[in-house]
Amino acid sequence: MNGKRKILIIGILIAIVAALGSIVFYYWYENTYYVSTEDARVSGDLVSVTPQISGKLLELNVAEGDTVAKNEILARQDMNGFPDTNVEQALMRSPIDGVVVKKQGTIGEFLGAGSSVISLVDPNKFYVTANIEETKLEKIKIGQSVDITIDQYESKKFTGKVKSIGEVANSALSILPSSTSGTFTKVVQRIPIKIEFDDFEGKILPGTNAIVKIHVK
Incomplete structure (x- = not known):
């Protein structure tokens, strides 16, 4: 009986040592390699779409999650007394192919030049x-x-x-x-x-x- 008990204890100790050795080897390997x-x-990289002039927002053609193409018109402002030859300044175009992740403008809101209206990201x-x-x-x-x-x-x-x-x-x-x-x-x-x-x-x-x-x- 004592012999069997001794063998059992030795077997348990070997198993513990093997388990500890495996753990040590695992952490050594992970930390080394x-x-x-x-x-x-x-x-x-977020890209902001901003107005070139100050004025009331008349159109906002996108929603969050929309996919847009580079140079696509996303919004339009009131010309606010500017001559028709400067109509391009009232348009907000997408600078990249991307996805709209944030829309901050509201139709009818007065926007200052340089304020962020739409945020895009290239997926x-x-x-x-x-x-x-x-x-x-x-x-x-x-x-x-x-x-x-x-x-x-x-x-x-x-x-x-x-x-x-x-x-x-x-x-x-x-x-x-x-x-x-x-x-x-x-x-x-x-x-x-x-x-x-x-x-x-x-x-x-x-x-x-x-x-x-x-x-x-």
Whole structure:
């Protein structure tokens, strides 16, 4: 009986050691070959459509979610005493092929020149912005492959490549002043990097959360 008990205990110890070894190997492998973060989100460059002159908004031909073509007329203002030869100044055209993500103007509203009326984004130029800890930044190189998981599509995997690495920590752009008291606590800073999609299908929403896994070896 004692022999069987001893064998059982040895077997349990071997299993525990094997499990711990597997866990240690897993974390070693992940930290050696990848840099991962959940502090990432889908981004897109917003383009604003603004009036060239001040005047009342007479027409607004789009709604949020509409797809528009470059140079398409999206809105029209009252000429407000301008000669007919300047009619182009009263028109607001789309500067890009894109999707309307925000509409701020209302028909009948007086708009000042340069105010944002419509915000557009090019859905073919989405990218992921990921914030990487400064202690891991030396492992990151432009062109490295990236596995991307987007919360919007949990079961679907995307791939991409590191496009650029930020030149400043996020904290340096904060509007809050740094602490000058004696209670300073050192915090690991995060540097933004831009990840370009290799290819993607489906509708991805800018601002949605993502998880990235960068192949560093």
